[in-house]
Amino acid sequence: MAAETMTVEVAQASAAGMKAIGAGLAVGLSGFGAGIGEMGIGAAAMGAVAENKDMFGIALLFTVLPETIVIFGLVVALLLMFQ
Amino acid sequence: MFHPEPMSRLLIVASKQQLEPVITELYRMNIFHIDDYVEKEDEGWEGFRIGMPLAGADVASAALVKIRSIASAFGISKDTISATERSSINELKRRIEQDLPVIAEDVEKLLTSKTRLETTVKEYEQRIEALRPFIDVPAPLELLQGFDSISFIAGNSKEPVTLTVPCEIWEKSLKSGYFTILAMKNSDVSTAERELLDFQFQKVQIPQETGSATQAIYEYELKIEELNKEIAELSGQMETIRNRHDLFLMSSEEFLSGSVEQAEAPLRFATSDQAFSVTGWVPNSKVTKVFENLDKVCAGKVYVSELEVEDYNDMPPVEYHNPDFAHPTQLFMDLYSRPRYTELDPSLLMAIVFPIMFGLILGDVGYGLVLLVMAFGLRSLVKDSEAGMQLVSVLRNCSISSIFFGICFSEIFGFSLPWQPVWLSRHINIGGSGAAEHAIEEAATHGMMASAEHVSHIPQLLVLSIWIGILHITLGRIWGIRNAAVMDHGHHRSLKMFANLGWILVMWGILIAIWANFPIPLMPDLSGTPELIAGMNISTIAGIVILVLGLALIARENFLDLMEVPTIISNVLSYTRLIAVGLSSVAIAMVTNFIAIDMIISPQLANLSIVGIVLIIVGIVVFLFGHTLNTALGVLGGGLHPLRLHYVEFFTKFYRGGGTKYNPFGMVRKLTEQH
Numbered sequence A: 001m002a003a004e005t006m007t008v009e010v011a012q013a014s015a016a017g018m019k020a021i022g023a024g025l026a027v028g029l030s031g032f033g034a035g036i037g038e039m040g041i042g043a044a045a046m047g048a049v050a051e052n053k054d055m056f057g058i059a060l061l062f063t064v065l066p067e068t069i070v071i072f073g074l075v076v077a078l079l080l081m082f083q
Numbered sequence B: 001m002f003h004p005e006p007m008s009r010l011l012i013v014a015s016k017q018q019l020e021p022v023i024t025e026l027y028r029m030n031i032f033h034i035d036d037y038v039e040k041e042d043e044g045w046e047g048f049r050i051g052m053p054l055a056g057a058d059v060a061s062a063a064l065v066k067i068r069s070i071a072s073a074f075g076i077s078k079d080t081i082s083a084t085e086r087s088s089i090n091e092l093k094r095r096i097e098q099d100l101p102v103i104a105e106d107v108e109k110l111l112t113s114k115t116r117l118e119t120t121v122k123e124y125e126q127r128i129e130a131l132r133p134f135i136d137v138p139a140p141l142e143l144l145q146g147f148d149s150i151s152f153i154a155g156n157s158k159e160p161v162t163l164t165v166p167c168e169i170w171e172k173s174l175k176s177g178y179f180t181i182l183a184m185k186n187s188d189v190s191t192a193e194r195e196l197l198d199f200q201f202q203k204v205q206i207p208q209e210t211g212s213a214t215q216a217i218y219e220y221e222l223k224i225e226e227l228n229k230e231i232a233e234l235s236g237q238m239e240t241i242r243n244r245h246d247l248f249l250m251s252s253e254e255f256l257s258g259s260v261e262q263a264e265a266p267l268r269f270a271t272s273d274q275a276f277s278v279t280g281w282v283p284n285s286k287v288t289k290v291f292e293n294l295d296k297v298c299a300g301k302v303y304v305s306e307l308e309v310e311d312y313n314d315m316p317p318v319e320y321h322n323p324d325f326a327h328p329t330q331l332f333m334d335l336y337s338r339p340r341y342t343e344l345d346p347s348l349l350m351a352i353v354f355p356i357m358f359g360l361i362l363g364d365v366g367y368g369l370v371l372l373v374m375a376f377g378l379r380s381l382v383k384d385s386e387a388g389m390q391l392v393s394v395l396r397n398c399s400i401s402s403i404f405f406g407i408c409f410s411e412i413f414g415f416s417l418p419w420q421p422v423w424l425s426r427h428i429n430i431g432g433s434g435a436a437e438h439a440i441e442e443a444a445t446h447g448m449m450a451s452a453e454h455v456s457h458i459p460q461l462l463v464l465s466i467w468i469g470i471l472h473i474t475l476g477r478i479w480g481i482r483n484a485a486v487m488d489h490g491h492h493r494s495l496k497m498f499a500n501l502g503w504i505l506v507m508w509g510i511l512i513a514i515w516a517n518f519p520i521p522l523m524p525d526l527s528g529t530p531e532l533i534a535g536m537n538i539s540t541i542a543g544i545v546i547l548v549l550g551l552a553l554i555a556r557e558n559f560l561d562l563m564e565v566p567t568i569i570s571n572v573l574s575y576t577r578l579i580a581v582g583l584s585s586v587a588i589a590m591v592t593n594f595i596a597i598d599m600i601i602s603p604q605l606a607n608l609s610i611v612g613i614v615l616i617i618v619g620i621v622v623f624l625f626g627h628t629l630n631t632a633l634g635v636l637g638g639g640l641h642p643l644r645l646h647y648v649e650f651f652t653k654f655y656r657g658g659g660t661k662y663n664p665f666g667m668v669r670k671l672t673e674q675h
Helices: A008-051 A053-082 B016-029 B057-074 B089-134 B186-198 B213-268 B284-297 B324-336 B347-361 B365-379 B386-409 B437-444 B457-487 B490-517 B538-557 B559-564 B566-574 B577-606 B610-653
Strands: B007-015 B033-035 B150-157 B167-173 B178-185 B202-204 B275-283 B302-307 B531-533
Touching: A008 A053, A053 B324, A053 B457, A053 B566, A053 B577, A053 B610, B007 B016, B007 B284, B016 B213, B016 B275, B016 B284, B057 B089, B057 B213, B089 B150, B089 B213, B150 B186, B178 B186, B275 B284, B284 B302, B324 B347, B324 B386, B324 B610, B347 B386, B347 B457, B347 B577, B347 B610, B365 B386, B365 B610, B386 B610, B457 B490, B457 B566, B457 B577, B457 B610, B490 B538, B490 B566, B531 B538, B538 B559, B566 B610, B577 B610
Parallel strands: none
Antiparallel strands: B007 B275, B007 B302, B033 B275, B150 B178, B150 B202, B167 B178
């Protein structure tokens, strides 16, 4: 039944939909992962800065390390959507 | 430029009679960074000890403590005072002797009585709180206590209380449960208390008052009002003292902290019975000034000499030496760590690259203008803080770069400007690749004229950002070689230099191998080179050879470093954030425009009505809210991401940091005259 109603337009539309879902998953899941990663680091970094203000630069550095993953997710999403 | 201010090490030796003039002169010049004398067996000089403070240090310290405590009670600081003319030292000295004790006594008296009154107010407030539950009790408070055979228990519980012992119960239901007063025989109290535990009964002390609770509360409130009046009066008196003396207090604070610092300077000197000596650092350009001035104040009875420096690596204090343009960026360097004396100071490069990266991310004329206005507006707010001024200057540079890139990208608040983007475009469509004909027509109504060609630019932009990464990281590694050459010694030095070269080779080896097999836009295409063996062309083989050579160089320094090789790829790809974050900001701007204009405002404009006008206002609010949010996100994203690219991807390749800040002995006087 499904195979009979599958026209070229429908196939194209569903392919585009799949792309969009893929892009969403790429950003969402990578954001989730980075969030989990930054959770612990951020808390520890706050503690370190509270003890010694000079640690701010290094603390910021450690905190933002995992967020590269989101950027990768975002890049994959952009490539999916615009290539 | 790229190197801190060159420093010379000076040794000053003189007899103890010259101690005071030398200290005063050094303090006045404010250029001599003292190396504290350490009294240790291997480092100290024989027969020399740490000096004693000059006479008068204790008196000045005591006065300073007094002034600072008054200042903190008044909440005044040097930054809040602006003086039209500077106080003269002699006048200050006289007033510190005569007026200060009087002021201190007055302030102390006022403070004590104020604190006493405030404590009483607090006590009364607590009593009122204790009385509140008893407001509705049908008997005067004095009847709830003081009987020989009957006891009263009052308290709160979640549920109504019932007891097996004979008792009289009065209860009032509250939001959180019940307030209950129980009366019973003295002999039943212990049984009752045990049973009350089951109701989770929390006992409340019955206040020792007479009459009704309402009356008692009213009386206390009257008393509190009286007391508050007195407190306000005292505050007024303190205000008067403060306004009369704030300039005097702050200028004597400045004068005294200078005196104390000078009087305690010998604690950092080496002294013998008759002489003293001190070493310190002075910028090269000012060495002769020190020689001349000291000679003048001591009438020649001082020996000053420039010392040879054996190891520059971590000894000299570090003062930045950059063109004015790069001064604001020094804030970011200090945030990370001050460079060491011998290493490259990347402030200047950062001053150029950071705004470019910011502009690439937030390339929008509208947002750029908003930030530019903000930067000038904030200027007057932060003019007292150096870090604040630096930050505002960075913001100004970044917003100019933003406007520049906005013109190139043809973007203003997510709309197109009336020209085509220069070279590459960031224009996108909502909900489509732009390949289909109707998608372009739809997109045109969203404010952005994104053609299929524009959309195809996005992979190219990503490649462009990867190029920035490749060059940035290669430069970092080259600087790594330079720093290793200058800062390391012996066998380790050459190993480290070659390892840095190895990292460059591995990166470019991988790149050549990729180019040899996959054609990528904006990158050299080497896939056309003739095949050599096993289906691999010459370029592939060249890439692999370079890669292996690089790996060997890295492994020679530290085998375990090979584990880090994949970071080359992740570091380079990390630079794609410049475009990715930028595109997300474009997308947010477009969505805001779409919701505010296409969905809310345009349909109402086409068919105007009363409700429509309200909706149009709602649309304008949505528009403003969305763009405000996007500006804030843009500053955060545009600021933090380039900062991270510098700190994580760039600095880790060469930067060591940990230099001592150049902190000359002296002070910049704001309120007092020079001695």
